[in-house]
Amino acid sequence: MFKRITSFIITLILIISAVGMGLKPIPANAKNNKVSAHKVAFNKKFCIKPKKTIKIKKSNVSVTLDNYYKKTGYYDLTLKDKKKKYHFVVASRDEGCELYYEKYIPNYKIKAIKASGKKLYLKVSKRKNIPKAMSISGKASDHYETKKYEYLESDNIILFMDKGIKFDGNILSKFEEQLKEVEKLTGLKHTKHRCTYGSYCNNQQYIFGDLPFDGVDIKNTKIHVYVKNDIHPHCFAIPNDYSYFLINEMDLDVNNNDELCNAFIHECIHYLHTSNGTSFNSIMNEGFAAYNEIRALRNYQKAHNIEDTEFYERFGYTLKKGEVTEANAESLFLKEYTNTERVYPYGFAFMTYLHETYGEKAFTNLFSAAKIILKKEVKNQEINHNDLSSKGCAKLLKKKYSKTIFKDFAKWLNNNPQFISEY
Numbered sequence: 001m002f003k004r005i006t007s008f009i010i011t012l013i014l015i016i017s018a019v020g021m022g023l024k025p026i027p028a029n030a031k032n033n034k035v036s037a038h039k040v041a042f043n044k045k046f047c048i049k050p051k052k053t054i055k056i057k058k059s060n061v062s063v064t065l066d067n068y069y070k071k072t073g074y075y076d077l078t079l080k081d082k083k084k085k086y087h088f089v090v091a092s093r094d095e096g097c098e099l100y101y102e103k104y105i106p107n108y109k110i111k112a113i114k115a116s117g118k119k120l121y122l123k124v125s126k127r128k129n130i131p132k133a134m135s136i137s138g139k140a141s142d143h144y145e146t147k148k149y150e151y152l153e154s155d156n157i158i159l160f161m162d163k164g165i166k167f168d169g170n171i172l173s174k175f176e177e178q179l180k181e182v183e184k185l186t187g188l189k190h191t192k193h194r195c196t197y198g199s200y201c202n203n204q205q206y207i208f209g210d211l212p213f214d215g216v217d218i219k220n221t222k223i224h225v226y227v228k229n230d231i232h233p234h235c236f237a238i239p240n241d242y243s244y245f246l247i248n249e250m251d252l253d254v255n256n257n258d259e260l261c262n263a264f265i266h267e268c269i270h271y272l273h274t275s276n277g278t279s280f281n282s283i284m285n286e287g288f289a290a291y292n293e294i295r296a297l298r299n300y301q302k303a304h305n306i307e308d309t310e311f312y313e314r315f316g317y318t319l320k321k322g323e324v325t326e327a328n329a330e331s332l333f334l335k336e337y338t339n340t341e342r343v344y345p346y347g348f349a350f351m352t353y354l355h356e357t358y359g360e361k362a363f364t365n366l367f368s369a370a371k372i373i374l375k376k377e378v379k380n381q382e383i384n385h386n387d388l389s390s391k392g393c394a395k396l397l398k399k400k401y402s403k404t405i406f407k408d409f410a411k412w413l414n415n416n417p418q419f420i421s422e423y
Ligand SMILES: [Zn+2]
Pocket: 001, 002, 266, 270, 285, 286, 289
């Protein structure tokens, strides 16, 4: 899954771009124009007004409120220390203030407490040591439960965990193994993802209501995986300006061979896909993840002498009888489904068909052409986000593979009843 959370990210992007677009600031009151330099201590709440500077006692740190935008409720600010200036923005919301850093400030942290018209209340503190990773045995027989926010770190993966998460000591080696497997199957390698520090903070805050891991791998060089229960959807991948994915405690049950976990594998495929190529419509995105996820699970069963079980029904990857026909295959693809759950079975069967018919790179071979089409779509404002439209996807598939690709797929389905549920 990765679509449902995009509205939140779009809001963030809108906020950041709105600030970047240079909305007209409220002219500062002439009387207030004189720079005054009140002094406050670290960790103490202070009030700041437009064009004012507050100095922090016994330090070289000062904070200036450069502009206040009444219409949008944004505050443009600068923190200055001995060497550098750091720009940040505070947005005033009904539910409280949100702070958007432009970049990481190594030694200080800022908290936006309250906004009231032109007045903004902030607190500056010294940054404490960056949290250290929890050390675990690596043994499956050792069981852990986090008592506070903890993270685990391996060569390629960081697991940021909520309090009270249970897991076994070999979790990281299992996930590294799964990462290697999906890299092999998809032919896509883990590369460094795009990341803006402001987005890193906002997403972490969105998940935990706090920034417990601030300072840890802020450049997103590793794959960031958040583990939290009671969040909806229960797992998702975010491909935007801070890329990560989220799973829950259930998905850490890696030593249960009766019920193989698929969430890490599934979200990891989305992650590898969007860090290496264009995001398509959800039928194709989910189909690619489901297709490779099933292959990875089958390979795992083979390697560990586990009985081959039927995953299709369990994961909801089977189509209903008569759901896809030669007459409707293309229109379903173009309109997608109103019930988003149905994109999975359609996508799974379609991606299997595509790879079996056009080879193991049938999907990744579309990346370069898709990038060009997406660029045009964004330029023409046909879409306002980073996924290629269904229309664009269909056009590309027809051009690259077959004009009758959707009819061909429906015909193929008739000969492959394993993708269709009996019920
Ligand atoms: Zn998915």
